[in-house]
Amino acid sequence: MGVEEAKRIVMNHFASAARRFGFNELYGYIYGVLFLAREPMSLSEIAEATGYSLSHISSALKFMERVGLVVRIKKPGDKKAYFRATKMLKDWREVAYYNRIVEDIQQTRTNLERALKELEGEEGEEAEFIRESIEFAIKRNEIAERIIRLILEHRDEEILERLVNCLEKSGR
Structure with a gap:
């Protein structure tokens, strides 16, 4: 059994x-x-x-x-x-998980860029605050995309381990 x-x-x-x-x-x-x-x-x-x-x-x-x-x-x-x-268990995760994250990141970028375009020509404190918030989110989104693409493109576990170690050291 x-x-x-x-x-x-x-x-x-x-x-x-x-x-x-x-x-x-x-x-x-x-x-x-x-x-x-x-x-x-x-x-x-x-x-x-x-x-x-x-x-x-x-x-x-x-x-x-x-x-x-x-x-x-x-x-x-x-x-x-x-x-x-x-x-390769990571292949399963790539298809099922990472590719969906990439899709979400791309959709987020599209929507944030659309929102930023709507603010063109807008003046005032609220418009500036929203613009700054969107620009911050775009930068964070770009970083997230780079990290996910790095994971997808590098099959070498040693490189990914070094990335994790680097991130853990900088987080202390």
């Missing part, structure tokens, strides 16, 4: 993570099954392991392959497609 229960816990974890990040829980179940698989799995094997239909699995795998969470593998002499997880 221990092995099966451990598998169930991992699959449920990824399904919950998928839901938290606004994705269908099926993506999490599939990722969990593939993450724990010793060998690449076929569409029908994944369907059997998750309990979902072949059509649902097929659609989900197309999306997951497109965003880099799974890789399609062809075996010589076999017409079936096989899949394996990227085995």
Whole structure:
């Protein structure tokens, strides 16, 4: 029972993570099954392991392959497609989390710039206060975007560790 229960816990974890990040829980179940698989799995094997239909699995795998969470593998002499997880938990987070943050940062920048444009030609204490507040928010937003892009662009854990250490030292 221990092995099966451990598998169930991992699959449920990824399904919950998928839901938290606004994705269908099926993506999490599939990722969990593939993450724990010793060998690449076929569409029908994944369907059997998750309990979902072949059509649902097929659609989900197309999306997951497109965003880099799974890789399609062809075996010589076999017409079936096989899949394996990227085995990189950070890939899951990038797709599900960091890319959504980047979208939010970009939307924030767009809205702040629109608001700033509306203040063009406006005079007075309130207009100046709002302008300064928006400009401050734009600068903070730019810094946030740079940090997130750094995380997304650098696969080297050592660089990210140095960044964390630097930030922790400056925060003391």
